[in-house]
Amino acid sequence: MAFSLRYSLTTPGRAVVALEADDLRVAMQATDTTDALGDLTRAVIVLLEGETRATIVLEDAPGVHEWSLEREGDLVNLRVHSWADRKSGHADLTLSQERSAALACPLLALAREVVLVLDVLWVGHGPDGWQRLSPRHPFPTPERRRLQQLLAVRARREAERRAVGEG
Secondary structure (H helix, E strand, C coil), rough: CCCEEEEEEEEEEEEEEEEEEEHHHHEEEECCCCCHHHHHHHHHHHCCCCCCEEEEEEEEEEEEEEEEEEEEECEEEEEEEEEEECCCCCCCCHHHHHHEEEEEEEEEHHHHHHHHHHHHHHHHHHHHHHHHHCCCCCCCCHHHHHHHHHHHHHHHHHHHHHHHHCC
16 A cells, blocks of 8 residues: 655645545645644654554644544554634534545654655755744654654564564
8 A cells, every 4th residue: 555644834824734645645734733743743753652542633724634543453444534714613524614524654764655645745944944944843853853753663663573483
């Protein structure tokens, strides 16, 4: 299964987030009301550390996108539920105002995509550019480091497992 994640800072305080898996493509905007990139990175970290569930919220004033990530073994079931106006709060939303998408992807693929997004944003914007485009939330440097450590440990364990199997 092909899976990709894109995160682009567009203007100060706004980003576009896109997910692609096979023939499904979901794109949404997020404001800096929430720490979308930091929250996503932390959610993937807790899944890699053994938690089975994580949830993040991406604000897109006046709408909202809620991501529910549920780990089943090495797979993550990701559900994105979006509302055009979360303040409505009642059941009379029309279908054009509410949408959902669901996909499954390997946890390691999701983690690698998040690391790639973090690396591309850091190289592309640097600390000054990030501060200018995301003034309310610092770049998730400690989370990036932790995610890279977790991936390195998994890669080392997998290599050791293969070496034992070959020996």
